[in-house]
Amino acid sequence: MDQSTQVLVIGGGPAGSTAATLLAREGFEVTLMEKEVFPRYHIGESLLPSCLPIMDLLGVREKVDAYGFQVKRGGYFDWGGEQWNLTFGDKFEDLTFSERFVDNNYGYQVPRADFDQLLLEHAKSQGVTVLEGVEVKRLVFDGARPRTAVWSPAARDAQTQEHETGFDFLVDASGRAGVMTTRYLRTRRHHEAFKNIAVWGYWKGAKKLPVGPEGAIAICSVPDGWFWGIPLHDGSLSVGLVNHKDTFKLKRQRGASPDRIYREAIDECPAIADLLTPAELVTSLRIEQDYSYTAERFTGPGYFLAGDAACFLDPLLSTGVHLATYSALLAAASLSSILRDEVGEDEAQDLYERTYRQSYFRLLVVVASLYQQYRGKDSYFWEAQRLTLNDCSATDLKQAFVNVVSGIEDLRDAQATLDLAMDAGGKVVAEEFRSTNTVDSMPPEDHELVQARMQFFHSAMVSQDVRGLCVVTKPRLGLARP
Template sequence: MRERTQVLIAGGGPAGATAATLLAQQGIDVVLLERERFPRYHIGESLLPSLLPVLDIMGARETVEQHGFVRKTGAFYGWGGQEWALRFDDPARPAGHSFQVVRSQFDHLLLQHARHQGADVREESQLRRIALSDGRATTASWSAGDGRDGEIDFTHLIDATGRAGMLGARQLRARRVHDVFRNVAAWGYWRGAAALPDAPEGAIGVFSLPDHGWLWAIPLHDGTLSVGLVTDKRSFNQAKDNHGSIDAVYHEALARCPLLARMLAGARQVSALKVESDYSYTSDAFCGPGYYLAGDAACFLDPLLSTGVHLAMYSGLLSAASIAGNLHGEVDEADARRFYQTTYQNAYERLLVLVSAFYRIHDGRDAYFRQAQALSHRDQQGLRLHESFLNIITGEEDLHDAQQDRLNSLYEKLRTPLTGHRAQGLGGHGTSQMLPLPATPDHAAAGLYLCLTPYATLRPIP
């Protein structure tokens, strides 16, 4: 069986579903292949307010709002010897709330929405291989759970296959693992936990441990609390050897966090532990002739600041607009790819710097943990670290004349409070200050900017 589509999307998670929705709404022919049958389990339950404008653009905001997810109005940090609450209704934030979601349900809602908007969504259909002709992605082979298989030709491909990275990681071998954030996460679900005191409604709790590692606590609308431990691999393996099991490591860590221990005092664990290694990586290029890498297929950070779904949907929007602009004849394909590469890479790099900086103010941890979470010289190669820090601090884009400072001095700059923000955490810095949508000429990249009405596309600077 051989067929053709304008756009093939591999993967039905938030990145793929976002792109499929935005393309199908424009009448563009879209086929989405998803390996599994939704709903399916996934971690990454705490969402950022920056997602709400993307849901608005997709027309999916009302569906998500009405589902009943916990309304997340902020975050609570017990970090580096400080305790503070971050409320999303502070000035200049993109929305006053976000959501704590059961990812199986959230992802299913987005995939159904893409289908309802006209995308040809095929579950239990797995991408097998991408054929390249003179370096350009042109054809995909696939197989279905019912034994069918076939090939599909396309004009553009969006690889949203997650950390598996079908094209970028497996075929092109373009993935580069960072030295930082080689951490291990172990998590489970609890019922009957007490509410987090003195925290915004529905807040995530993030707690640094006194020696190394940190814990999360996320309230979910099914009445459970997601509780996870993150630490570096060496410390995790040493603790497992000392305590005899992963469960013992997990429970010992919970006991060392007094606030979380009090929350769980009358609760019971209702699931087995899940474990995953969190490797931070990026790709040599986020796009190429005929293809775009979106979400975790392009890069992965760390769960600390809940950036995974943000980057996925952000890149889904950017890739859809880049492809639409080219298919509508509004921008050249090479220019569209430069826009995507520049914009998505900048977003990833700024978050990489922020997460590393957050780890560096983890007071009291041992020397190895401090070193393990810091950007190495190899990590810094190819990154515009000075520019990234100053963009976070000031929001300015035109920094071509900036001089390179020492990395440690930049971390100190990042701790300086923003005007009008309390001097807590990272000086009041957050994703709303560093990831504005490039939707005006002032925020253009590679000479192009996002136009969101009547549909998501690209426009050249007038």
């Protein structure tokens, strides 16, 4: 089955299915290859409001709303001895890609097997050629530009005949496996401060969280890490413990099993322990590395890295699906304009690189700030205000925090012209100077925060070549200078 396509997408998760669907709806020929056969299990069940406007663009919003997923209108933090609610506010109405008014003040709590399959089936309905159960064995390059994928059935008992698919552009949405970054580029950098281990399982019969907004995720710190508690529409509660790998390794060396580590941590967390008092663990525990990382470059000749293939962030703020769908939107808009000869490839890739990297490092800074539990919640709100390039009153710090951790700030940046970042140049330079001049006085464990903050401000400085570009959705998806 040798063939060719305009755009090849590797990976059928939210990043891949979103990019493929958006491109297909623009009239381009798109082929998506996925190693697994859906539905398949995946962690990352808590979605942010930023996903909703993108679902409008996909034409899948009504399908998702009708599925019955648990609506999530915010979160509850029991963090570092302080408790507070995070409610997705009423200031998101300007972020709709629909002709009608829609409520964008919520996210979802989703079993990813169901949600990801829904998105992939929708991609098929929009004209994407989807090949499930196939593995990309290798890529063939013309210089530094990938041109052909060599693939075969992924099943062990399947015939091993290889096939080739040529393409003009590649969207690598292959997740943490990272076809381009791990096999060819080898440019992935791990963040030493966020090499964590997650242990989680699913409980039945748990109490409902007595505080917080409807469907809230519970985020609770414990002495050696933190817990998530995510209510799902089937009545189960996803409960996960995140420890640094060194802490987890030390406990294992002292003879503690993963089950013991997990249950002893529950006993140290009153909020989670109370929810689970009447409940029963109905699954075996799962264990996974949550090592945060970023690739040195998110784009290159003929390719875009999207979602976890480009970067992965600690799950503290539930940003996985946001970064996946947001990067997919940026990639699809960039490719649409490239393929229509509206902008040059280098110009579009510069915008993608800057915008996606800025989003990642803004969230990394907030996560790093939260890990410094001794600073208190007011400092987290101040940090968010510093990372906001849009107008934000210093008296409305909590709203700045909500905008950042809900992903809404990223969507606003993408829709605004890049003049915004240039106009914010004074703030950028001042904050970069501040970060540079404090790094020597900070303890080593805080260097990751400072470095991430400096990366964010560097990415906010826009080159003259892409000044004024923004993502547009009307009359069609692409990049433009209004």
